[in-house]
Amino acid sequence: MIRVVLADDEAMIRAGVRAILSADPRIEVVAEAADGRAAVEAVRAHRPHVALLDIRMPRLDGLAAAAELRRTAPDTGVIILTTFGEDEYIARALADGAGGFLLKSGDPHELLAGVHAVAGGAAYLSPKVAHRVITVLSGGRITHAAAARRRAAALTPRERQVLALVGAGLSNAEIATRLHVVEGTVKAYVSTILTRLEVRNRVQAAIVAYEAGLVDHT
Structure with a gap:
């Protein structure tokens, strides 16, 4: 059973997300929070596999909560809920240790897939978010992709194969x-791979894989 803490300051959003998660018998929402500080406290109390955090919340926003959880509850994977209007936050969320990015307007199946992936130790970027992450981090520059290819080229063939996966x-x-x-x-x-690429987590490694052309992100 995948245990989830759900945090969003809008009760209707929480209800909708909980309904989607509850449709999967392998997922259990063990606690809800209406602000980031309460979310951190809930994670400390329940030690869930995944914390699903909205970005904009009172007391402590989702990005600050993600950073605190990376320090105090590293075994809990963090998924950030985002919108295209929050592109400026993506790089910070990535640096703060988030393992997944999802759109509130996305397909419910992406939410379930993301929870399962992050609970299993994988990174998860919904397709549209993946495209935005790449665009934001690269600034649309071809030179950035070239740098990623050079970094990936320094890996062994087997390491590149693992990076692609x-x-x-x-x-x-x-x-x-x-x-x-x-x-x-x-x-x-x-x-x-994380050490050789000089990245902090799987999401950052996944971005290098995308930018280096090892993964089809069309």
């Missing part, structure tokens, strides 16, 4: 199955 949103277990290796081997590859 990370970029595609696969968990360690799924990558292990795909490559016919044990999960511990994949974890070691991912750790090495």
Whole structure:
């Protein structure tokens, strides 16, 4: 069972998201919060697999909450709920350790897929958000993509293969199955990849994979 803490300052949004999550028998919403500080406290109390955070909340916004959770509850994956009007926050959320980005206006199946992916240790970017993340971080510059290709080229062929699968949103277990290796081997590859690319987490690695052309993001 995937345990989720849901935080949004709008009661109707929380009700809608809870209804979607409750439709999956493998997901349980263990707590709700109407502000970021309450969300952090709920995560500390319940130790969920995933914290689903709105960006704009009182007391502590979702980005600050994500940063605090990365320090105090690193075993809880964070998914940020966003809109296209919040592009300026994407890079900060990425740096603050978020494992997923979802649109409130997106397909409900993306919400479920994102929760499962992040709970399994994978990164998840819904297709539209992935495109926006790449655009925001690269500024639309070809030179940025070239830099990403150079960084990826420094990896071994096997590491690039693992990076491509990370970029595609696969968990360690799924990558292990795909490559016919044990999960511990994949974890070691991912750790090495993060170090060699000088990135903090799987989402940042996934962005490099997208920008380097290792993943089809059309």
